[in-house]
Amino acid sequence: xxxxxxxxxxxxxxxxxxxxxxxxxxxxxxxxxxxxxxxxxxxxxxxxxxxxxxxxxxxxxxxxxxxxxxxxxxxxxxxxxxxxxxxxxxxxxxxxxxxxxxxxxxxxxxxxxxxxxxxxxxxxxxxxxxxxxxxxxxxxxxxxxxxxxxxxxxxxxxxxxxxxxxxxxxxxxxxxxxxxxxxxxxxxxxxxxxxxxxxxxxxxxxxxxxxxxxxxxxxxxxxxxxxxxxxxxxxxxxxxxxxxxxxxxxxxxxxxxxxxxxxxxxxxxxxxxxxxxxxxxxxxxxxxxxxxxxxxxxxxxxxxxxxxxxxxxxxxxxxxxxxxxxxxxxxxxxxxxxxxxxxxxxxxxxxxxxxxxxxxxxxxxxxxxxxxxxxxxxxxxxxxxxxxxxxxxxxxxxxxxxxxxxxxxxxxxxxxxxxxxxxxxxxxxxxxxxxxxx
Amino acid sequence: xxxxxxxxxxxxxxxxxxxxxxxxxxxxxxxxxxxxxxxxxxxxxxxxxxxxxxxxxxxxxxxxxxxxxxxxxxxxxxxxxxxxxxxxxxxxxxxxxxxxxxxxxxxxxxxxxxxxxxxxxxxxxxxxxxxxxxxxxxxxxxxxxxxxxxxxxxxxxxxxxxxxxxxxxxxxxxxxxxxxxxxxxxxxxxxxxxxxxxxxxxxxxxxxxxxxxxxxxxxxxxxxxxxxxxxxxxxxxxxxxxxxxxxxxxxxxxxxxxxxxxxxxxxxxxxxxxxxxxxxxxxxxxxxxxxxxxxxxxxxxxxxxxxxxxxxxxxxxxxxxxxxxxxxxxxxxxxxxxxxxxxxxxxxxxxxxxxxxxxxxxxxxxxxxxxxxxxxxxxxxxxxxxxxxxxxxxxxxxxxxxxxxxxxxxxxxxxxxxxxxxxxxxxxxxxxxxxxxx
Numbered sequence: 080x081x082x083x084x085x086x087x088x089x090x091x092x093x094x095x096x097x098x099x100x101x102x103x104x105x106x107x108x109x110x111x112x113x114x115x116x117x118x119x120x121x122x123x124x125x126x127x128x129x130x131x132x133x134x135x136x137x138x139x140x141x142x143x144x145x146x147x148x149x150x151x152x153x154x155x156x157x158x159x160x161x162x163x164x165x166x167x168x169x170x171x172x173x174x175x176x177x178x179x180x181x182x183x184x185x186x187x188x189x190x191x192x193x194x195x196x197x198x199x200x201x202x203x204x205x206x207x208x209x210x211x212x213x214x215x216x217x218x219x220x221x222x223x224x225x226x227x228x229x230x231x232x233x234x235x236x237x238x239x240x241x242x243x244x245x246x247x248x249x250x251x252x253x254x255x256x257x258x259x260x261x262x263x264x265x266x267x268x269x270x271x272x273x274x275x276x277x278x279x280x281x282x283x284x285x286x287x288x289x290x291x292x293x294x295x296x297x298x299x300x301x302x303x304x305x306x307x308x309x310x311x312x313x314x315x316x317x318x319x320x321x322x323x324x325x326x327x328x329x330x331x332x333x334x335x336x337x338x339x340x341x342x343x344x345x346x347x348x349x350x351x352x353x354x355x356x357x358x359x360x361x362x363x364x365x366x367x368x369x370x371x372x373x374x375x376x377x378x379x380x381x382x383x384x385x386x387x388x389x390x391x392x393x394x395x396x397x398x399x400x401x402x403x404x405x406x407x408x409x410x411x412x413x414x415x416x417x418x419x420x421x422x423x424x425x426x427x428x429x430x431x432x433x434x435x436x437x438x439x440x441x442x443x444x445x446x447x448x449x450x451x452x453x454x455x456x457x458x459x460x461x462x463x464x465x466x467x468x469x470x471x472x473x474x475x476x477x478x479x480x481x482x483x484x485x486x487x488x489x490x491x492x493x494x495x496x497x498x499x500x501x502x503x504x505x506x507x508x509x510x511x512x513x514x515x516x517x
Numbered sequence: 518x519x520x521x522x523x524x525x526x527x528x529x530x531x532x533x534x535x536x537x538x539x540x541x542x543x544x545x546x547x548x549x550x551x552x553x554x555x556x557x558x559x560x561x562x563x564x565x566x567x568x569x570x571x572x573x574x575x576x577x578x579x580x581x582x583x584x585x586x587x588x589x590x591x592x593x594x595x596x597x598x599x600x601x602x603x604x605x606x607x608x609x610x611x612x613x614x615x616x617x618x619x620x621x622x623x624x625x626x627x628x629x630x631x632x633x634x635x636x637x638x639x640x641x642x643x644x645x646x647x648x649x650x651x652x653x654x655x656x657x658x659x660x661x662x663x664x665x666x667x668x669x670x671x672x673x674x675x676x677x678x679x680x681x682x683x684x685x686x687x688x689x690x691x692x693x694x695x696x697x698x699x700x701x702x703x704x705x706x707x708x709x710x711x712x713x714x715x716x717x718x719x720x721x722x723x724x725x726x727x728x729x730x731x732x733x734x735x736x737x738x739x740x741x742x743x744x745x746x747x748x749x750x751x752x753x754x755x756x757x758x759x760x761x762x763x764x765x766x767x768x769x770x771x772x773x774x775x776x777x778x779x780x781x782x783x784x785x786x787x788x789x790x791x792x793x794x795x796x797x798x799x800x801x802x803x804x805x806x807x808x809x810x811x812x813x814x815x816x817x818x819x820x821x822x823x824x825x826x827x828x829x830x831x832x833x834x835x836x837x838x839x840x841x842x843x844x845x846x847x848x849x850x851x852x853x854x855x856x857x858x859x860x861x862x863x864x865x866x867x868x869x870x871x872x873x874x875x876x877x878x879x880x881x882x883x884x885x886x887x888x889x890x891x892x893x894x895x896x897x898x899x900x901x902x903x904x905x906x907x908x909x910x911x912x913x914x915x916x917x918x919x920x921x922x923x924x925x926x927x928x929x930x931x932x933x934x935x936x937x938x939x940x941x942x943x944x945x946x947x948x949x950x951x952x953x954x955x
Contacts, residue, residue: 096807100807104665107664107665107667108664108665110664110732110846111660111661111664111665111846112664113844113845214807214808214809214811215811216658216662219657219661219662220657220662222549223657223829223833223838224646224654224657224658224829225654225825226545226546226548226549226828226829226832227538227542227545227546227826227827228545229542229545350793352790352793352814355788355790355793367825368821369534369652369821369822369824369825370652370816370822370825371652371815371816371819371822372815372816373652373653373813373814373815374812374815375811375813376790376812376813376814377810377811377812378809378810381809383806383807384809387663387665387666387805387807387808388808389665390807391662391663391664394664394665395661398842398845399837400841400842403838404836404838406551407549407550407551407836408548408549
């Protein structure tokens, strides 16, 4: 049987998983690629470090040149994280004539145009199904299986760390801080979780999906994003009372007014498949104008789910499918429309709002009259009786008020909230989130 | 831009949808294929019949020869249903040098070996993503995206007609007959629904998936199957009481003892994604040893969802991806293992059983002693008080008894049921279904 010689650069968690699949399960690549993917080299920084997998003698090296200078190695899984030296390694591999598979979404989000242009100039290809949603093959599905469709909308839970934290807050009544510590203890969150919890990671993935789904050149930093780091348990509980769950949703919608992209905690009606996504899972709901609604759910990270996506890409690359896709799609190329994001002001949406106000007569009238003048129609209201004060304590002189609106525009809703925040009876900032029905 | 000339044979519901996508949305095929898919011919039986789409002059013809003899037409969507003349048309198209896209799963299930062998001999390819689960791209996902995995199990709701009927029975309390009539009125069921409701359609789709997921040559007729046509509302209600829903599940599982395949109404625990699949949707849950569990959900039939899958296949064919996949997978070839299905006798499973018995002392002891001797451990029991008789009527002298077992083997369960059916206190046959937890 024919042999395709391949290499791995970076033998961390995912790299070790890829090595295991290639070394222990050659029968699979043989069956699906009609050839063996032969692991020739694995490049690491420190050859003395113990690895999670046994590699045959001579495979591990700390010299990238051994890959660059071996013309028999055609496909390389580049699994070094971060921006540098990952970017330089990618460029050197391309210049040495290698096709590359990568799981590094931050690198693509930041340097995609440069890397893809360079690959095209050199007649090389880059595959990256593992870069978004890990084991869920959303890249192939959007770029290949949905090619007869205009994607109309795409909503995803793309960050497993955030979904774990929010699900635990929701199901166990934990605070954000406690859920984050547990996520860190279990290895679902990094020691510095900033880029996960502030929505950066989801925005980078959404930018990649927007290229594929809408043929749109989008910079991830232009996507408005709110993380889960300011999420309050009170809102999860009120949402539940209203028949909703809160999830960190990466949201894309195309209509005549343009493309809307955002990442934010969002209320999803219970029973909607996205509302039921638990633990550290990822899920994506896509609506195409021909296919209707499609839903994908699976492991968005982790050693073997990510390795599964990397090796599938390596097979696609070795047999020649990826180069075809790469040539036809021309991602991050000048051919792609430079789509301007739709201005926030006009975005339609329903809103959840929570206010803390003084518990005195006339407050409800002041608030609802602001909403009424803005033509913001109320769909439901919750105000609970204040808890009975413990003996010796004063009664709390403030109450929480939750209002769900009917559809309005972002501009109208944000101006109304500003006015309500300016009322003397309002304490602190108003919490506001979008609501998704279907 | 390059043009790939294509043709459609059969301009029914799906064919008209395919024509619409090709004619009205050439920009999509251009973007995803780097070329225009140009609809040159649409072959119909009766050119005078009105169509659901406007076709340019000269496209519609009743002569297959106009496609066969045009060497410029390379890709043909063969959308004639049934076995003949569909089989003959497929063979003539292959012999004329065409690559074929089809949605005809009955044809593949029955004549797959012949058609695929002939295609290979002639250096041609057949694509069939639309043949299983309509708009849900499960064929591409299993054969391409999961190629680094050994699929361990696959459970699907593959027949939208059955899912509609069962969902309506479950949610509205309708009888099977009433739900079937409604399905027919809405166009979700054919005038003769036999092959849908008796499990044939789901078994044919499962046979195709088993080729892709397990590399196993399976004849659909060898797959044990039970339809929904004997499903009783009482069982849906008892299942609900126990925290389950009943769905028609196409089930595949591989373990050391072999491959298990079946189609049958099955109890699925509420909250499991398959339990929540509503209306005429399809869904598939796949477990791969690397990727873990993946779940796909969408429209399994209908004009545009199916057309979406057909056109995606036509694009894959025109750009050259499908020919690669077709060559490497060697489906229905001698290279595929002739896998023997695991004998029913040894299949492990939990069971739901419903008995009608005489309402007299000692009955429960007789039944539970049979189960006990068979080492069939009981996980829960329901026996409701008999309804109060209307005035003038005798009290019903029988009661229904529902038992859920812990895990046992199919052989043990079926022998115990036979013994219980033979008891003088038992009336009629015992209803027995498998139970899925996760």
